Amino acid sequence: MDAVIELENVAYSYGFGSNELLADISLKLSPGSFHFLTGPSGSGKTTFLKLCYGALVPTAGRIQLFSEDLRMMSRDSIAMSRRRIGVVHQDCQFVDHLNVYDNISLPLNVVGDGQLADLSNLKDLLGWVGLTTRANAFPAELSGGERQRAALARAVVMSPDVILADEPTGNIDWEMSQRLLHLLVELNRMGKTVMIATHDMSLIRAAKALVQARVLRISNRRLQLAGADL
Amino acid sequence: MLGVVSSIKILAGDRQADRIVPPTGFTARLTLFTAAAMAFLSVFALALSLASGRLASRWGEELAQSSTVRISAPSDQLASQTQAALRVLRTTQGVASARALTQAEQQALLEPWLGPDVPVDTLPVPQLIEVIEAPEGYDVAGLRLRLSAEVAGAVVDDHTRWRRPLVRAAARLRLLAWLSIGLIGGLMAAMITLAANATLAANTQVIAVLRLIGATDMYITGAFVRRFTNRALAGALFGTGVAVLALVFLPSSEQENGFLTGLGFQGFHWVLPAIVPFVAAAVAFVSTRAAASRALRAFS
Numbered sequence: 001m002d003a004v005i006e007l008e009n010v011a012y013s014y015g016f017g018s019n020e021l022l023a024d025i026s027l028k029l030s031p032g033s034f035h036f037l038t039g040p041s042g043s044g045k046t047t048f049l050k051l052c053y054g055a056l057v058p059t060a061g062r063i064q065l066f067s068e069d070l071r072m073m074s075r076d077s078i079a080m081s082r083r084r085i086g087v088v089h090q091d092c093q094f095v096d097h098l099n100v101y102d103n104i105s106l107p108l109n110v111v112g113d114g115q116l117a118d119l120s121n122l123k124d125l126l127g128w129v130g131l132t133t134r135a136n137a138f139p140a141e142l143s144g145g146e147r148q149r150a151a152l153a154r155a156v157v158m159s160p161d162v163i164l165a166d167e168p169t170g171n172i173d174w175e176m177s178q179r180l181l182h183l184l185v186e187l188n189r190m191g192k193t194v195m196i197a198t199h200d201m202s203l204i205r206a207a208k209a210l211v212q213a214r215v216l217r218i219s220n221r222r223l224q225l226a227g228a229d230l
Numbered sequence: 231m232l233g234v235v236s237s238i239k240i241l242a243g244d245r246q247a248d249r250i251v252p253p254t255g256f257t258a259r260l261t262l263f264t265a266a267a268m269a270f271l272s273v274f275a276l277a278l279s280l281a282s283g284r285l286a287s288r289w290g291e292e293l294a295q296s297s298t299v300r301i302s303a304p305s306d307q308l309a310s311q312t313q314a315a316l317r318v319l320r321t322t323q324g325v326a327s328a329r330a331l332t333q334a335e336q337q338a339l340l341e342p343w344l345g346p347d348v349p350v351d352t353l354p355v356p357q358l359i360e361v362i363e364a365p366e367g368y369d370v371a372g373l374r375l376r377l378s379a380e381v382a383g384a385v386v387d388d389h390t391r392w393r394r395p396l397v398r399a400a401a402r403l404r405l406l407a408w409l410s411i412g413l414i415g416g417l418m419a420a421m422i423t424l425a426a427n428a429t430l431a432a433n434t435q436v437i438a439v440l441r442l443i444g445a446t447d448m449y450i451t452g453a454f455v456r457r458f459t460n461r462a463l464a465g466a467l468f469g470t471g472v473a474v475l476a477l478v479f480l481p482s483s484e485q486e487n488g489f490l491t492g493l494g495f496q497g498f499h500w501v502l503p504a505i506v507p508f509v510a511a512a513v514a515f516v517s518t519r520a521a522a523s524r525a526l527r528a529f530s
Contacts, residue, residue, distance in 0.1 A: 055441070075526075076446045083444035093439045097252050107443040109247065154443065 002067050003028035004162050004193050005052050005085075010061035012047055021047055023221040025061070029195065031161065034188045034211050036204050037197040038226060039218035045197040048218065049164050052195070053085045054078040066161075083111060086155030090167035092147045094139035101126070101135040104153045111158070122157070129153045129183065145176035152183060162193040169203055177203055185210045247453040250436055257425040257432075261458055264425070265465030265510050266472075268418040272411055272510075273473035273503045274493075279407030280502075281493050286400030293393040297370075299328075299359040303383035312357045315381045319361060322376070324368030331358045356383075418462075418510060419517040426458055426521040437529055451522040455515055462514030466507035474503050 010025040021044045029035065029052075039045050050056040051063060054070055063070040065081040073081070094103045105122055126132045129149035134142065142150060148168055155163055165184065169177030181203060188194045188211055198204065207213055217226035299319065303311045312330050319328035331339075336358060337350045344350070370388045377384040430437070433454075440450050477494040495502065 076448075079441070079444045079446045081444075082442070087442050089442075093435055093442065095250060095436050095439055098249065102249070106250075106439070110440065110443055110445045110449055158444075 003064070004031055004066060005029040006064040007051065007058075008062040008064075010051060010058045010063060012044075012051060012056060012058050020059070020221055022051075022218070022223075025223045027216070027223060029162065029193050031193055032188070032191050033193050034185075034207075034213040035195040036207065036213055036215045037195060037218065038199055038201070038204070038215060041199065043218040044221070045199075045218060046166055048223075049087070049166050049195070049197055052162075052164055053082055053087055083107070083158055084161045086152075086158070086160040086163045088148070088151045088155045088163070088165040088168050090170045092151035094147070094150070096139050099136050099138055100131060100142070100150050103139065104150060104157055107154060107158045125153050125157060130179070144171040145173070145180075148172055148176070148180055149183070152180065156187060156192075160192070162195070163187055165194070165196045167198055167200075168196060169198065169200055174202075178206060181207055182210070247449060248456055250440065250453050251429070251433065251457045252436075255429065255432065257429045258461060260425045261422055261461040261514070262465040262468075264418060264421040265462040265514065266469035268414050268421075269466035269469030269506050269510050270473040272414050272506050273470055273477070275407050275410040275414060276502060276506070277477055277493050277495060279404050279411065280495065280499050282400050282403035282407060284496070286397050286404065289400060290393065290397045293389040293396070295363050297361045297363065297386065297388040299361060299377070300385045300387060301357040301359065301381065301383050302385065303356075305354070307383070308357055311381050311383050312359065315359055315377060315384045318373070318376050318380055319359065322368055322373055324364050324366055325361055325373075326364040327362045328359055331360060415509070415513055419513050422458060422462060422514045423517045423521050426454065426518040427525070429458075430454065430522060430525040434529070437526070441529070447523070447526050450526060451519060454522045455518045458518040459511050459515045463507055463511040466510030470503050470506045474500075 005027075006029070007025050007027045010022065011020050012022045013020045025048070037045050037048060047056065051058055054063075054065055054073070057070060065073070065078070066084060068077065068081065070078070095106065098106070101122070104125065123132070126135055129152055131146060131149055131153065134146060134150075137146075139147065139150070148171070152165075152168070155165075163184065168180055168184075172180070177200070184194050184196065185207065196203075196207075204213070204215055215226045217224050299315055301308060301311050301315055316328055316330065319325050333351055336355060339358075340348070340350055340355070370386060374386050377386060437450060480494050
């Protein structure tokens with residue numbers, strides 16, 4: 001089966017002449033796989049994820065999103081591919097003047113299905129992430145955990161093939177991070193490819209009891225398999 | 231062609247997309263005010279341009295259709311020279327009519343300068359003959375030659391030296407008015423571009439979110455462009471309305487004894503201000519779209 005995202009000898013540096021942050025990275029994300037990405041702060045985890053969803057273009061190597069070469073893709077083609085990739089950021093970005101419900105349904109409006117969106121599905125989604133009673137709240141009124149769950153709901157509302165989460169448990173307590181992890185594992189069981197960037201080892205250990213996950217580490221600009229020492 | 235199609239798609243409207251751009255902010259007021267003020271000024275510049283055009287053509291037509299023959303002769307020869315000049319004029323091709331001004335008419339012409347009580351008939355005032363040209367006009371040089379041969383004291387004044395500077399001044403005024411309209415349009419485009427850039431800069435998070443969830447450039451651009459186009463249209467409608475009202479209540483040209491042709495519009499020209507809000511909206515559309523496209527390119 002074709003990889004959903006494939007990186008081949010990828011390197012990345014911010015600006016001309018600056019040192020490479022990532023070098024010689026090769027990875028295939030197969031459909032339905034579950035990956036953790038670890039590494040110290042500043043090692044390039046966020047940059048790696050941005051490369052995976054086409055927000056950054058590699059300075060060397062090749063990236064394929066759903067079998068399309070990123071360099072050959074127009075901005076609109078990348079936008080179309082991004083509809084198949086749900087992204088959850090640590091600092092979960094929202095449109096501040098829209099409430100939770102509108103923020104979560106935003107991807108449906110972007111693709112033009114806003115009017116056709118099945119409202120009961122959206123309510124189910126809100127219930128799934130435990131935000132039914134917070135649907136009319138604005139992002140500024142949400143706690144850290146609620147924001148993460150709202151971001152996850154927005155990331156999955158289009159039923160994407162891939163979910164990329166960048167430190168999704170960074171700002172929330174243990175109990176809430178477990179709840180979020182279970183939601184991500186549940187999505188993986190539905191066939192979604194999941195990659196979580198985190199430096200929270202306890203989260204990775206907890207996940208290993210729930211799902212077959214590959215653990216990757218960025219060390220010295222390179223990607224390594226790190227499952228054995230966890 | 232693609233540009234036209236995408237423009238229509240952008241203008242078609244999307245209620246959900248429009249909610250993404252925050253509804254208020256100083257740029258909203260700035261755009262409304264700018265569009266209103268520019269539309270107000272545009273209507274006045276348009277009125278000035280049309281009025282100066284009317285002035286130029288009126289002066290041109292009036293002065294071009296008539297000329298004057300002045301007879302300067304000793305008082306005992308004045309009547310005979312006048313009759314001789316009239317005979318020449320009546321046989322000149324292109325002259326529709328010619329008549330000697332009466333004493334009273336000549337006095338009326340001098341009255342503004344000399345006052346009503348001066349006995350003009352005692353002064354050595356030359357006799358004036360008013361010449362009305364036929365539409366095809368007459369040969370001024372030929373007439374001068376004939377008059378110099380037959381009427382020694384006759385001088386032809388075809389008003390050229392009066393007409394040219396007046397018509398040139400009116401034409402220059404009209405050009406300046408059009409230039410003003412162009413400058414107003416350019417200034418409005420610059421102001422709206424600044425406002426759009428400020429809005430785009432203030433909404434980088436909104437753009438980041440939209441990019442993250444797979445919004446295309448047209449979707450993002452459309453949301454901002456529609457907002458600014460609608461604001462500019464609303465502001466320009468208000469400004470145009472106020473300007474038209476102000477022109478309606480200007481003193482009429484009759485009250486000013488015909489000196490002014492009236493700065494207001496005349497006839498079908500009253501329809502022209504209706505174009506101003508749509509031109510303002512088009513300027514806003516183009517400038518916001520360009521600003522948004524630049525911002526999105528920089529964003530990626």
